[in-house]
Amino acid sequence: MMGSKEILGLSTSDATERFHKQLTLIEKQNKTYNAFVTVTDKYANAGYPSLAVKDNILVEGIRCTSSSRVLENYVAPYSADALHNVTTHLRVIGKTVHDPFGAGGSGTTSDFGATKNPFDTTRVPGGSSGGNGVALALEQCDFAIGSDTFGSVRAPAAFCGVVGLRPTYGLVSRHGLMDLAMSLDTIAPMARDVYGVAYLLERMANKRYELDKFSARGLKIVVPTELLDGSAKEVRDAVEKAIATLTDAGAKRVDVRAPNLRYAVPSYYITMFAEFSSAMQRFDGLKYGPRADGETPEEAVSKTRGSYLSEELKRRIFLGTYATRKEHANKWYAAALRGRTLVAKEMQGLLKKGDFIVTPTMPVLPWKIGELTTPLQNYLMDVMTGPPSLAGMPALSVPCGRTVGLQIIGNRFKDAEVLQLGHAYERLRDSK
Template sequence: MSLFDSRISDVHNRLNNKELSVSELVEASLARISATDSALGAFLTLDEEGARAQAKKLDAALASGEERGLLFGLPAGIKDNIVTEGLRTTCASQFLDNFTPIYDAEVIHKLRSAQSVTVGKLNMDEFAMGGSNENSSYGPVRNPWDTTRVPGGSSGGSAAAVAAGQVYFALGSDTGGSIRQPAAYCGVVGLKPTYGLVSRFGLVAFASSLDQIGPITKNVEDSAYVLQAIAGHDAKDSTSANVSIPDYVSSLTGDVKGLRIGVPKEYIGQGIDPQVKERVLEALKVFESMGAVWEEISLPHTEYAVATYYLLASSEASSNLARFDGVRYGVRADNPANLMDLYRRSRSEGFGSEVKRRIMLGTYALSSGYYDAYYKKAQQVRTLIKRDFDQAFEKFDLIIGPTAPTPAFKLGEQVDDPLTMYLNDIVTIPVSLAGVPAVSVPCGLADGLPVGLQIIGKPFDEATVLRAAHAYEGQTEHHKSRPALA
């Protein structure tokens, strides 16, 4: 069994008993990356020197009996759109190929306080725009279950690295499903917290009203540990919610008796792979056996979610990415004729095709004469989608369905068909538009590939979401399945 298959609590027991050192954990991570990453392409930047130096400091703290943090000694990978002081952060874009931040994101500061060890930055779709990790300027990430298939996106590097045992956990960002969908494709656990629970300070913005940082782990208990470490109010983030943070680990009681579960007919109907639907229905039987009850419901505005999301997210991207102009940071075009030529050539040369597509779509939606017809209308529909969830949660504690409509597809299969690619997020996008929490947990295989079960909760009720996911995990063996590469 891989060292990284152990739960956080088990690793900490071994550290306490001097059966293991932090340096050994870090060396195991670096060795695993060296052995497997040529096949995966999960890492963009490694910080071997920094990781080893941090490991030595933590070993000294362990020997002296100092108080230890929640994630003490655990090697972690960070999605490359989360800024790290002194460590290159590219957003998988040629535009930021030479960008080294001068400060840490708030979540990185919290991980340092929790005493985890950052081993490097993980590949992703450029500026988090994509659902397959084929839009990276540095080449695609490959799925550890089948390297001819995508790992999902945009946090594909984060999910692949955890699934392949390269790191103990990873941070990703979720805008329309970018943590949950790759977690489903790679057979790991991916948690999107409630919007505002985790600080976005230091996350390179794609769509500011949707982006949310969250953990990817191999089991639900570890997700609870990581969320405990990174959640909380941050005055540097104006969208950060000032709410009390419960003890997520203590909420994992295994008891779901009496929980009321709604299953949207839109999430298990047309367009959902029959095997995926079957795995979800099997999971619901497990919840029934534990004393939960479920019934089919409707979230009637689901059909408008994809169109709504791509109008809003692209509009916000158009605004957020205006800062990349070749003047202040990043790559600059050589020998421009004038200022306008500098802007045009820097952006044309620096951005990839998917980023350009979304900037153009967003600029069009925000333009004079079209704002009311597209952007304003999308905001109104977003309100209706959120209202669907609000009404459902008046009766139900949780909503459950698949994380993605199909298992992972082959590399190159959909790259020239943006509409089909966008529809892969049809069951994750509504959750993001509503701003509610959701976790994807493994619920079996379809044609030998992982299937994800999406458990959706009320705003800031991550404790119930994690409790239900942990109880389900305790009754099944799906989370223990490992890809051939691992």
């Protein structure tokens, strides 16, 4: 398999040839895996390596559905800021499937069909940026841009065996990314290796990153033990092995307890419900998407939202509306903000004890499609990816097993360091 660096070094004609092979591959495999919702340029004289863009990020002139029927035929009138310097060097091959509006962790709840895990089509690819993970794993594309609110690039990166980074909140412009929870949303790069992710982030954030000048020697790696203990055995084993690889290279392991991290999931979900319900107000059928008829405008809006929003979206909107009602605002939303502060403080405290925090990305291996039956079971899968999101910290998922991710978390705006450690780990892992 070619590395990102080599792919970026391909000649124009070789890149075009590769691009066309990928188009053929998508055509052949999409029925099975459903990674793409729109393939953008079948006859492209590409000349550049391929880029997949999650369908909740706008690319001017291309349909942007956010995997939801309310935007079934919406053509983006502008491009996301984060893409401006990326699309000058990469060619958009298509828009990828995800959980509608990023609201889901499995990658299987799109209104246009479930995406399947590249290693086992009966299992979930992880979400919400599931299509990106699958497309990268199957080499249907070479680079991908997704979004991460509470783990949406890290979960599919782990389950599909690729790399995904949630950048520091605020590092990359969100203009052009559809809202899920605005105080947490990020546009996030994915690739098959850390080099590719770093390349994308450089162009998205307009920075230069030096990956090579880095050594694990003398680093302090903080390991919150309850997160490791709470994981499935296969996950724990793979992550322990990864940590051992780093300690063998001279890093020092610091085991800690971090009880306040347990507030992450409830704080997040209430915050997200509230912000999401506000963001979704605009989908009333008057401006875009299908519209249901009604006797009165209110009825038309209500019927439109009732008919074209998925169950999970409606659940989140209802809960958010409930949580922000005047009489409940202090009980729920304000409490969630307090919980969020507790988690952020805990995370900052952990990073005073060492340079990086290391956890599994997901607590389990990819589950069977349909296996998790209640929303709560799904929500609890965010237990690892949630805390850095609430703290606004950069978090990288690097494969440390076929479908297991090692999550590396650094201080805010230390994205370069997180990428450097990920890159160093990748090399140590592959040299074994």
